[in-house]
Amino acid sequence: MVQAIPPAHDAIGEYTAFLAAELGKSVHVRILTTRDRPLEPLGGVEIDACFSLHGKRRFDGLQRALATTQADAVVLQYNPFAWGRRGWAPDLGHTWLAARKANPSVCWSTMFHETYTLSPGLRAWAMRQYQKRQFRLLAEHSDVCFFSTGTWADEFARSDPSAKAIHLPVGANLREPAVSRQAMRSRWGISREDFVVGVFGGGHQSRMLNRIEHAVDAISNYVTPRRVVFLHVGGNAIAWSMKRCKVIATGRLPDVDAAGAISTMDLMINPFTDGVSTRRGSVIAALQNSVPVLTTFGAVSEPLWREVEDSFVFLAPPRDENLWSEATLRAVRAIELDAAEMRPAAREFYRHNFSWASVASSLLNHCSLLKSKC
Structure with a gap:
């Protein structure tokens, strides 16, 4: 179950x-x-x-489909804002409960891409109250609860020890590049000698754009006389203020071309206010394309990022500018010394943890295991 599929940009x-x-x-x-x-x-x-996102009886067709399904397992892809304006979707929970009651032999599971808003402010606080209720209802009435971050899975498991809470990382929403890294560099006017840093995606409030600019300026100073190219792949237009580098904004690209553009990077810079986690598709896309990452380690970051720190992932606390500067220089020095070994290691880390084969296998194993016990 999902509220949109391609060609919708979701x-x-x-x-x-x-x-x-x-x-x-x-x-x-x-x-x-x-x-x-x-x-x-x-x-x-x-x-x-079989359903609409509009109207009072928008989920009637969905309820009929779920109540009569012959499937072994049903997986709801959930983010509160995907199912209703400002995350208000009580009818989704009612539909879920009715279908589960009508079809008890199915393994009912929910993939929580997000649980409820954690944004600051009074409006967000108000939304959080009903989004929490919706989350708890769906979680309590799911045989398996998958979470896109290990932190959320652990928190839910502590709150309900009887629940089956599983950490299921997301994958990269990009196919493999169609051409070589050097061919893509040539396409964007980037030479072999250029040091390419970049970002992937838009300017969401969780992104720390000032830290990105700070890092790019520091890298420009460090690698002189080499030219630094800043490549912004996809996402909305952002008025970047870096002065000492060439800025290229690709705009939205087909996924194959976006992957190719990412592959041209020597370093992706993606700091987050709450830290890197296994739900951050932009970071996973970098690893998919063998690109080292400079990011932050914060409240939702899982231990696996520490395990590869300074190998091809470089970390700093979200609120410490000095440590961010130190991590930036560590990343550049390491890349200049050891990029030939670093890039394959990043790709292997992706393959083991975030490839679609890995994600699908984990989901199937947990649903099948539960089904066999019913």
């Missing part, structure tokens, strides 16, 4: 399409989604546009 919809394609190699997959938008075929995957 990160969770794209995630679902990639995951369904991988699952479809070993099991039959049927996606239940909205009929509100144009759809395109997904090879090997059945699509049932």
Whole structure:
């Protein structure tokens, strides 16, 4: 179950399409989604546009489909804002409960990409109250609760020791590049000698844009006389203020071209206010394309990032500018000394933890294990 799939530009919809394609190699997959938008075929995957996101009875078709499904498992892809304006979607919970009651033999599971808003401010506080209730209802009535970060999975497991809370990282919503790294550099006017730093995605409030600019300026000073190229791949336009580097903004690209553009980077810079985690698709896309990452380690960061610190992931606390500067220089020095070994190691870390084969295998194993015990 998902609220959108390609060609709609929606990160969770794209995630679902990639995951369904991988699952479809070993099991039959049927996606239940909205009929509100144009759809395109997904090879090997059945699509049932059985509900709307609008109207008082918007989920009637969804409830019928769930109540009569012959599936072994149903997975709800959940982010509160995906299912209702400002995350208000009590009818989703009612639909879930009714379908579960009508079809108790199914393994009912929810993938929590986000649980509820943690943004500051009075409006966010008000939204958080009802979003928390929706989260708890879905979680309490799911046989398996998957969480995109290990921190959220651990928190929920502590609050409900009887629940099956599973950490399931996201993958990269990009196919493999169609051309070589050097060919992509040539396409964007980047030479072999240029040091390329970049970002992937938009300027969400969780991104620390001033830290990115600070790091780029420091790198420009360090690698002189080499030219620094700052490459902004995808996302909305941002008025970057760096003066000592060439700035290239690609705008939105097809996923193959976006992957190719990312592969040209020597370093991706992606600091987050709450720290890097296994739900950060931009970081995972860098690792997929063998690119080292400079980021932050914060409240939601999992231990696996510490395990590879200073290998191809360089970390600093979100609020410490001095340590951020130190991490920036450590990253550049390490890349200049050892990029030939660093890049394959980043790719292998991606393959082991974030490839779609890894994600799909984990999901299937946990759903199948629970089903066998029923």
